[in-house]
Amino acid sequence: MENDEETSGQMIDEIYTNGGEGKRHGSTMNGEQLDVEAYAALYSGRTKIVRLLFIADRCGNPAMQSEALRMAYDEIKKRDDTQLFREVVQKIDGRLGPAYTMDTAWVDAVQRRAEVKKEKLDVELNAYRTNLIKESIRIGYNDFGEFYYSHGSLGDAFKSYIRTRDYCTTAKHIVHMCLNAILVSIEMGQFTHVTNYVTKAETTSEALEPVTAAKLRCAAGLAHLESKKYKLAARKFLDVGPELGNNYSEVIAPQDVATYGGLCALASFDRTELKNKVIDNANFKNFLELVPEVRELINDFYSSHYASCLGYLGNLKANLLLDIHLHDHVETLYNEIRHKALIQYTLPFVSVDLHMMAHAFKTNIAGLEKELEALITNNQIQARIDSHNKILYARHADQRNGTFQRVLQTGNEFERDVRAMLLRANILKYDYNQKQSRKQ
Amino acid sequence: METVEAAVAQIQALSGSIEDVSHLNGLLKQSEDSLRLKSTVLSPYLDQLDPSTHSLGYLYFLEAFTSTPIIKERANEVVALTIRFINSCTAAQIHLAPDKFVSVCKRLKEQVMWLETPIRGVAALLTAIRKLQPCTEQLTSLHPDFVLLCVLSKSYKTGLHLLEDDIFEIDQPKDLFLYSYYGSMICIGLKRFQKALELLHNVFTAPMHNLNAIAVEAYKKYILVSLIHRGQFSAAFPKYTSSVTQRNLKNYTQLYLDLASNYSNGKISELETFVQSNKEKFDHDNNFGLVKQVVSSMSKRNIQRLTQTYLTLSLQDIANTVQLKSAKEAEMHVLQMIQDGEIYATINQKDGMVRFLEDHEQYKTCEMIEHIDSSIRRIMDLSRKLTAIDDSMSCDPLYLAKVGRERTRFEFDDIDTAKFCI
Numbered sequence: 048m049e050n051d052e053e054t055s056g057q058m059i060d061e062i063y064t065n066g067g068e069g070k071r072h073g074s075t076m077n078g079e080q081l082d083v084e085a086y087a088a089l090y091s092g093r094t095k096i097v098r099l100l101f102i103a104d105r106c107g108n109p110a111m112q113s114e115a116l117r118m119a120y121d122e123i124k125k126r127d128d129t130q131l132f133r134e135v136v137q138k139i140d141g142r143l144g145p146a147y148t149m150d151t152a153w154v155d156a157v158q159r160r161a162e163v164k165k166e167k168l169d170v171e172l173n174a175y176r177t178n179l180i181k182e183s184i185r186i187g188y189n190d191f192g193e194f195y196y197s198h199g200s201l202g203d204a205f206k207s208y209i210r211t212r213d214y215c216t217t218a219k220h221i222v223h224m225c226l227n228a229i230l231v232s233i234e235m236g237q238f239t240h241v242t243n244y245v246t247k248a249e250t251t252s253e254a255l256e257p258v259t260a261a262k263l264r265c266a267a268g269l270a271h272l273e274s275k276k277y278k279l280a281a282r283k284f285l286d287v288g289p290e291l292g293n294n295y296s297e298v299i300a301p302q303d304v305a306t307y308g309g310l311c312a313l314a315s316f317d318r319t320e321l322k323n324k325v326i327d328n329a330n331f332k333n334f335l336e337l338v339p340e341v342r343e344l345i346n347d348f349y350s351s352h353y354a355s356c357l358g359y360l361g362n363l364k365a366n367l368l369l370d371i372h373l374h375d376h377v378e379t380l381y382n383e384i385r386h387k388a389l390i391q392y393t394l395p396f397v398s399v400d401l402h403m404m405a406h407a408f409k410t411n412i413a414g415l416e417k418e419l420e421a422l423i424t425n426n427q428i429q430a431r432i433d434s435h436n437k438i439l440y441a442r443h444a445d446q447r448n449g450t451f452q453r454v455l456q457t458g459n460e461f462e463r464d465v466r467a468m469l470l471r472a473n474i475l476k477y478d479y480n481q482k483q484s485r486k487q
Numbered sequence: 488m489e490t491v492e493a494a495v496a497q498i499q500a501l502s503g504s505i506e507d508v509s510h511l512n513g514l515l516k517q518s519e520d521s522l523r524l525k526s527t528v529l530s531p532y533l534d535q536l537d538p539s540t541h542s543l544g545y546l547y548f549l550e551a552f553t554s555t556p557i558i559k560e561r562a563n564e565v566v567a568l569t570i571r572f573i574n575s576c577t578a579a580q581i582h583l584a585p586d587k588f589v590s591v592c593k594r595l596k597e598q599v600m601w602l603e604t605p606i607r608g609v610a611a612l613l614t615a616i617r618k619l620q621p622c623t624e625q626l627t628s629l630h631p632d633f634v635l636l637c638v639l640s641k642s643y644k645t646g647l648h649l650l651e652d653d654i655f656e657i658d659q660p661k662d663l664f665l666y667s668y669y670g671s672m673i674c675i676g677l678k679r680f681q682k683a684l685e686l687l688h689n690v691f692t693a694p695m696h697n698l699n700a701i702a703v704e705a706y707k708k709y710i711l712v713s714l715i716h717r718g719q720f721s722a723a724f725p726k727y728t729s730s731v732t733q734r735n736l737k738n739y740t741q742l743y744l745d746l747a748s749n750y751s752n753g754k755i756s757e758l759e760t761f762v763q764s765n766k767e768k769f770d771h772d773n774n775f776g777l778v779k780q781v782v783s784s785m786s787k788r789n790i791q792r793l794t795q796t797y798l799t800l801s802l803q804d805i806a807n808t809v810q811l812k813s814a815k816e817a818e819m820h821v822l823q824m825i826q827d828g829e830i831y832a833t834i835n836q837k838d839g840m841v842r843f844l845e846d847h848e849q850y851k852t853c854e855m856i857e858h859i860d861s862s863i864r865r866i867m868d869l870s871r872k873l874t875a876i877d878d879s880m881s882c883d884p885l886y887l888a889k890v891g892r893e894r895t896r897f898e899f900d901d902i903d904t905a906k907f908c909i
Binding site for chain 1: 653654655656657658659660663685688689692693694727792795796797798799800801804838840843846848849850855858859862863865866869870872873876885
């Protein structure tokens with residue numbers, strides 16, 4: 048007897064605090080600023096530069112901004128893209144000292160090198176074309192594609208890669224072409240192409256290497272994310288195998304896979320799917336290890352510790368807004384997750400005290416009432432609010448009465464429609480008779 | 488028939504049996520014009536004829552008499568005469584000359600309106616309609632006139648009585664439009680908004696070749712009544728609306744569509760300012776009363792939405808959510824709605840709380856069972872009617888000819904598919 052009272056007392060406490068204060072051990076809340084260097088180290092190639100520029104644009108912090116711009120400048124010097132170079136210099140505006148200004152000598156050198164290389168590639172390609180050796184032509188176009196890509200002419204790069212399609216002989220070639228096309232399309236932001244080429248690559252006759260398969264799934268997930276199909280995006284990201292490792296750093300880092308997959312899953316999956324596909328997913332666990340906050344917040348959500356879950360989300364928000372793929376979707380995803388949390392909280396109870404609920408969600412009662420009102424109006428929660436006593440009562444629709452109401456209503460509508468129809472038929476008949484009599 | 492006396496004698500002689508009467512009809516038709524010429528002197532002869540036995544003859548005489556413009560002093564007399572005739576004539580005889588009857592009644596309506604006592608014509612026209620209709624489902628040309636008189640004389644209950652009949656047969660579409668339009672005004676007056684919506688819907692979705700003004704006015708009222716009754720309005724036309732209507736109707740009713748979109752935003756103050764700024768236009772269409780009802784229905788709609796989400800709510804909160812000025816005003820609104828039966832609630836004045844209750848209808852009573860049973864029977868009758876009409880149309884030679892012509896074009900394909908089906 049006493050034991051029961053104790054345990055029930057404990058349970059009430061836990062519901063009240065909702066894991067707000069207790070569960071901080073182990074995980075470190077990533078509340079501090081994004082470490083630009085560490086972040087940039089995850090990526091390579093052109094996407095590194097683009098991401099750094101994005102961060103520089105969006106973050107409010109001048110120290111971070113200059114750091115990002117400095118790193119971007121260094122990266123660009125390693126490649127050949129003069130357009131990006133000009134952009135970066137403009138943004139730096141001389142703030143980082145004399146080493147980081149417009150280096151016209153370098154620009155000219157790059158241009159000259161580019162022209163020379165282009166001539167050479169052109170000559171080679173023409174030679175191959177006259178010789179009609181498929182493999183060489185394919186390699187020639189590929190080289191052209193790479194050349195254009197490194198110089199920042201993404202449209203031309205894409206076209207060159209596409210041209211190799213006619214000269215692909217094995218499935219490997221096709222996959223190679225698809226991957227290149229996908230890379231350029233993602234940079235250009237044209238995600239319809241991405242989906243197309245992913246499908247094309249996945250339906251080749253040979254089995255794909257696990258790394259390639261993982262890459263393709265990431266790309267597909269990104270495409271779905273852009274088109275706001277969060278459920279599909281989540282599924283794709285969750286299917287990415289651990290072989291991905293750092294092999295796709297030109298596009299995405301494994302941390303991103305974990306974050307995107309985790310957040311989209313949380314926002315769009317129901318409880319069973321969340322358990323099966325995320326929490327029990329051995330492969331995805333490896334990814335989640337890389338971003339322990341996301342792992343913690345998913346577990347918190349599943350075990351109904353909403354306050355800490357929402358706390359983690361709040362901390363991650365600032366950094367997520369600096370991510371080029373996710374920033375548009377952060378608000379929507381966060382709202383979805385919050386709504387899901389509210390709905391899940393009220394689901395098991397017949398009546399809920401709004402004071403306790405407000406404490407669990409760390410809001411005030413008025414705000415909570417407004418949120419609940421919106422959810423009830425959208426029919427996502429079946430309940431009614433007793434505003435006087437501040438209690439939420441679950442309300443289950445009476446099936447029998449509802450059925451009777453619907454039956455009577457359908458009957459009335461049917462009657463109305465048939466009567467109107469007969470009337471209209473009559474008018475048409477009259478019309479038709481008029482025409483007939485006029486003809487005759 | 489040269490003289491009127493001869494005509495009178497004929498009438499008195501031949502008003503016995505059906506064949507006599509039809510014979511009489513023929514004779515009278517021939518002497519129609521001559522009768523009309525002598526219309527001014529006809530009134531003493533009318534006394535010689537008995538309206539019930541000599542209905543047909545009386546009708547001809549009366550029609551000739553009223554075909555000339557009547558001076559004001561005699562109008563009263565004419566009206567009384569016509570009413571007496573309508574009340575006592577025999578339906579069988581009238582059916583031989585229906586258009587004459589209709590024109591007599593129309594003259595009656597004009598006289599009554601001229602004298603500005605529309606109520607005198609109401610009962611008479613109702614009797615006239617009943618005598619003229621071969622069955623209650625037929626729309627006669629008198630229906631719109633009758634309904635118009637009801638509207639003008641505010642005798643809504645009588646009008647409603649006629650509107651309860653379903654109409655399936657019509658002679659003239661224009662009659663239908665006017666009848667439905669005036670009928671909807673009666674229903675709006677009696678707050679039978681559902682029936683009004685039905686009638687107005689019939690007007691603007693009817694097949695027509697050219698947009699007519701009645702459809703435009705009907706659509707305007709339809710928008711307003713839809714907002715009052717349902718709280719929403721969908722601007723999509725049903726598929727069966729004629730293309731003419733679909734293309735052009737919105738151009739004439741833009742103001743009302745703006746009102747509807749304003750309403751759907753849910754802000755009373757904005758709606759009120761919109762209404763105030765366009766007051767003259769609404770007045771011009773005689774719709775301002777309806778528009779005021781639309782505005783008040785908005786707060787009602789908002790309060791009703793609250794019943795779905797709250798069990799109890801303080802009056803102050805209601806006032807805030809629904810954007811009323813004070814808790815007192817909210818209390819008045821809620822009280823009015825409870826009395827009208829639009830919501831189920833109790834007001835606790837001590838705490839200033841309103842408790843919303845569920846609809847008590849349990850669907851278990853005898854009345855409910857009877858209601859359901861009668862609905863089922865009505866619907867079964869309707870579907871029987873529908874199948875009957877469908878059958879008769881499939882046997883109609885004109886329809887088959889038209890369909891048959893189109894079929895020959897596709898015959899070749901039909902044969903091919905038939906082969907593959909084997």
